[in-house]
Amino acid sequence: MKKTTQFLLVAVCIICSSALFAQSTITGTVRDVDLNSPLPGANVIEKGTTNGASTDFDGNFTLTTEASSGQIVISYVGYESITLSFDGSTNLGSIKLASDNSLDEIVIIGSGVIDLAEDRQTPIAVSTIKANQIQEKTGNSDLPEILKSTPSVQSIQGGGFGDGQLFLRGFDQVNTAFMLNGQPINSPEDGRMFWSNWSGVLDVAQAVQVQRGLGSSKLAISSVGGTVNIVTKTIDKREGGFLQQMVANDNYTKTTAAYSTGMLKGGWAFTALLGHWQGDGWKDHTDGQGQTYFLSIGYKPNDNNIFNLMITGAPQWHAADGFNSLETYLERGRRYNFAYTGVDSPNLLKGGFYPTGRNVYHKPVANLSWDLTINDHSSLSSVLYASAGRGAFASTRTGGTPRVPQYARGSNNNHNWYGLLSNYTNQLNENFSLNVGIDTRLYNGIHFRSVNEFLVGNSLGASSAYNGGSYEITKVFGGINPWNVFFNPNDDHRQRLHGSGNYDYEEDINYYGAFGQLEYANDNFSAFFQGSVSTQSHVRTEYAYAAAEGVSEESDKINNTGFNVKVGASYNFNENNIVFINAGHYSRQPFHSDLFVDDRSSNQLNPFVKGNQKITGFEAGYQFLGDQVSANLNLYHTTWNDKIDYSSRDTDNDNFDDLFTQTSPLKQVHMGVELEVFTRFMEGLDINGFISVGDWTYKGDITTLTRDDTGSIISQGDTSYIDGAKVGQAAQFTAGISADYEILPRFRVGANWNQYDNLYGAADFGSDEFENENNRGSIKLPSYDTVDAGVSYKWLLGKDDKNSLQFRVNINNLFDEVYIENSRDNIHVDSGDTAWKGVNVNNGVRFGYGRTWNVSMRYNF
Template sequence: MKPASKLPLISAALLTAGTGSLLAQSVDQPTTDKVYDLEGFTVTPLEEFSNRAVYGETPVAFSELSKEDLDRYLASQEIPLALNYTPSVYATNQGGGAGDARINIRGFDQRNVAVMINGVPVNDMENGWVYWSNWDGIGDIASSVQVQRGISNLDLAVPSIGGTLNIMTDPAARERGGMLKQEFGSDGFSKTTLIGHTGLINDKFAASAAIARKMSGSYIDGVWADAWSWYFGASLKLNDANTIEFYGFGAPQKHGQNLYARNIGSYSADYALGLDGYDAAALEESYGYERGFAYNETWNYVDPDYAGPQADHHGVGPRRFDDYINERENFYDKPQVSANWYFRPEDSRWSWDNVLYYSGGEGGGTGTYGSVERVSDFGGYFHRNRDWNAEIAQNEANLDSTGRAQSTGILRNSRNNQYTVGLISKATYEASENWSTSFGLDWRTAEIQHFREVRDLLGGDYYLENGQQKTIGGIIDYNNTNTVDWLGGYWQAAYEKDDFSGFAMVGLSQISYSFVDDYNWVNGKPMQVDSDTFDGMQLKLGGRYNVNESTSVYANFGYIEKVPIFDTVIDDGSGEAYLNPPDEVFTNIEIGLNYTNQDGTLLLGANVYNTDWSDRAFSKFVSVLDANVNIAGVDQRHRGLEIESSYYFSKQLKWDSTLAFNDWKYKNDVTARFDPDNDPATAQQFNLYLRDIKVGDAPQTQFTTGLTYMPQSGLNITGRLRHNRKNYAGFDPLGRSDEDDRTQSWRAPDYTVFDFHANWKLPTDTDIEYELFLNVLNAFDKKYIQDAVDADSFSGYHDDFEASGDYADLHDADGAAVHFGAPRRINAGVSMTF
């Protein structure tokens, strides 16, 4: 490993987190000014396999949270939320449900962000999404979390467009011992975590295990969490050439949800009226009927005497709560296990890394089915909490000729049972002192069963579906099985000499899908649809040059032809194949600089990037054609400037800061014509007017800063600020079909949030260490909008637009649906390390 510079220990902790830009947040008090070379840092086989970027070497922009950072700042949030102090990264908990977080990097949502755990991709095989409730507790056992922005250092042939989020665990890096942590917090939060490590036994074996139990309410009505998480990792060194590692983790959980964004006036009339463009008349309609910031329409009270059972993936049993019922609840368990084999023969130029993994899950989400009564006097049509008591009474009274009660409305489970099996194999050859090459394969296959079942009959004995009496657990509405088959391969070459290092990578991928409908049979057998095989390609180039001991520059380029996701190939509601699966292309170019001053007290990183998304496609059913089509041709441009810096005023005081200026927008209008039969009578034309409209769903300007004070060894006090601007509401581009509508989507108010963290390792003369910690998130209880939907058709107020015809009245505050950010929350506790 070539040193970029020699740095004092005061900043050495930052090196493992730096970006091709910079930095971690480690703030341990330095104890010496001795100089250390970068060659002193080693990389484990797992880190090499996982494409972990290395400061001073990897020519991409990246940031990293170390284990110490996670302990100090995560505060038992989901991992994406800890990354909000990273440039161009935006994460929210959406409606506030545990595990319902989402992350956006450089304006791209999770479908175009590769999420890896120990080098294994965890994005959904059908649509690329990531469901963070499946990985609850991963922050407790993570050794580091690294975000590579842009094309990233990932050699797998997967489209990491916005970036790559890589979560690492490493049992072999632990000394013998363990940790017991007890946390308490706002809204009844309680979490107990126990972690143990064997340490290295006979220089051959090491293992770690962890288990955690979490219970919580929420600042949102009707939202709660009941979760476990577990982890096991082991490493066995068979001999000097062969090492085997095993990993397993899971997070069985249930939680109440708040899925629906609402009109701003639904939460607070005063806040709504304080916004430009919010029409006071909206408050007189049901759209804006004030219910408070904790409002959630997907739950309501029920008579505790009602004892109807409910079904989930564990079978049939009693309700969780006696006095209320959640309309929307999520329950899932998706463990993942893997076996890694590293072949590193001594005195050989070859190495070979392999991982075989399995991930299987069962669970789903709840909702209503049929006609379920709503509360009639709850503030109008758009505040429609379910009236469970009225529905139960109605169902109990609806008797058939045999005296059995037929339910007219029920609770249902939308189930998703799935498994994925995969194999990743990579071989590397050191051709010379300067040249190395690697190549590998990535094979995955997945099967996903989607079906609905009766969850709660709400007082009835059965629900009538297609002439059949369905009881608890009975399948209703649909039952289909999808398969996904993926094969990828890559070749990469790397060169390093003196002050220059660079790489080139080519990756190819193939994907195919199938759909089997077990609910609606045709000609006496299930309907089946098999897709074509779709090809994708990646090309990545990057290089870094050390100008001097203080300064290095880098650049990278990427070209990606993305394979289409399942949802743009087959409609798994109808089983109909789309006429024209998309062929989307991404190109990215980035230039960056790193600077470290002579004494290592200042680290500065800056980069500019430009990413073009060509031929983005949007799915649509065309009734005249009686077919599903993709409207292609939409182009997006994402470009920006990102800056990170860290400065030690002294050994006791450290300052961190990030800045991101982004410009994400649609580049063109689109005219799409569909004429598959070459018949003018059936030809369809669609026009989308998107040119210069900003891409929504994340703030395009971000600023963060933080001060850490370390008055004595083991005591860290940190205050941090994050400021977000130009957060344009998300919207459906298919709705921009009027040439006169050139108005930007509604821009949510800019906001600033302060967080406070304190950790104190108590002085001790024993082998047992105690640490007290306190986290105050949103310390000043700022009321702010974190997610918004423009011109919402369900809870937006549009009477002003219908009266004026002015599109400014459509894309305004009273037309939006929003989720507010979380209020002040406290997380505190004690950990015992032994």
């Protein structure tokens, strides 16, 4: 008996000892498959048990298990789960999760020319919106709306479909660089962005990344405020697709379908998307409709080469929303938008109203990319791209007594744009990496006014020396159909409007640049140097105001050289604390629109333009990466010298006559601090917040020159005393809190609150307020806040739950906040003036949207 007892004791000890020594430790890092960014708060569970762990804010996890072998399941909200095996203590390394939507497991094509923050060791101030967030929260909004819950960003909806604007650190879209798969898409003429031309980009976006300030882009681009990178879907590894139907306020409806073959035998892959939308618009008489198409053809002949051809476009038309005085909105309601009635037109909008203006445009974009892996240390990435834009802003012209609409005059902005980007990457050794590349852009802009639709009669007289005096216009081209406008453009100068108030000219802008980056990185320290140099040429060709019949007048070629340099460094005190500092200087060539006294009617050079604009930026940051809380703190200071301000404003809302104001070089200084906080204190609940405080002012005084739309001088040499005035149009204080909670499996609710303060009207340099040495600066607009909310549920279907039916409801401006979005005027309140919330009612303003909603159903297969 004693021996039996001893045997049992020994056996128990052996079993316990065996169990003790069988204990395993599994480690790894969970990352997003698309952007290679860490996924904090991902769940790591030992399969068949409740034993688990969560990743920290760097994506790292450590799981201790008493089993000598087995499997772990890694999951994250919005991503596909993955099951991995382990055998003893194991370091699983980098584990990639794909977004849980229909077009997942994406291969980024042209990755060498897409400057994402994750591709560089030295940090920057950045926020990334991923595909699942875009899919759920976009609804029927423009791209700027989805970025409004990031620091120092303000989205202005603008009134009509696609008329939204984005301000970044107080700089408008002209001075924020927008990139589509590494391709610059701001207008080469003046830097502007028109979201109506890109209304389908969020349907095909894999991610949108906002890089505030200096950013990581190596190109010589207009990134004074920052850079927005839009990365689209390309090659899908797996077969799948989706069907989606959305309905929203004001009779909005959108239908979208997409399908991908996945990677086929032979290395081919095909992805296609088609969509159609239409709606009445939140503002009165801002109807619109359009389509989205996207085609990706991928080919991977071997492991070293990947090719992809992408074609996308968003033909659309939409009626525009004009500015009105605050007094008018208070009398008629904030949805008020003037439109004509009783117009005998084959293209009448429903309800018998004809808009004062309508945007019609089609701008297909194609790019061919080639990613070449040369060896284990080096690669070459190239993208050849082209776009051809055709369309116009058609405004209603009146005549007679009483004045009635006569015809729709199209201000046409056509272009042919070609470019090549190529980047060579070499990991020189364990610590040093090198990037060098070229950036070539060839642009031809074609601008003229024409009759897009006759409302009375079927002809119109015009006159110009180029056409031998008086001539008759009898044809319209395209009308309001963007497909017709694209395939039936007006190439006949004798069917274009010449004479007073009209124009007909072209410009050729050719750009050649080279860039490079050298980065050093070890475990704790990283540093980089970036540089680029470019030359840009401009030639303007005049037709409408040429002196001789049939002979165009060509300007002298203007050549400008520009460059930028950036340096930065970071230090990791430990895995939780990182600090960085970056600095940069841009010598930016003037825009084409800056170079001429009036680029619409004259080859005369603008005497105010003396050279390049100078932008100098400094920024510093601190990152805290904890298990449940992560935070980013950024400080910035940007000085912009030798800026030429070129602005236009409608002085007659019925007739859309314009005044054009140019200024002598001015100076802006933008500085501020930004804080982002991300938390996950309990499973399934994310609470994030941000606050940004800016101080954006003009420095020094300027001289203004004002012309009308015929080129005649209205005023010359007036001094505007703007020193110390606040830069307007974007709130200098923004804050927000967002929460997202998975109440039940795949059933989620979320909301975000945004606050805007220290918002000022536009600095109207030609106004009386700024022509007096005792100027009172920019008017201050009332602060406001908005709340958005959403609910979603995903119902798993099919074998192994591979298919799903997803429902989403969004309500924006939940409490129907009434607020002024921006003001184009700067009229202060004097004694006896009527004001609303401290704003003179004579100011031309826009109100923000009231409560809006959208509901969508999406079948993923």
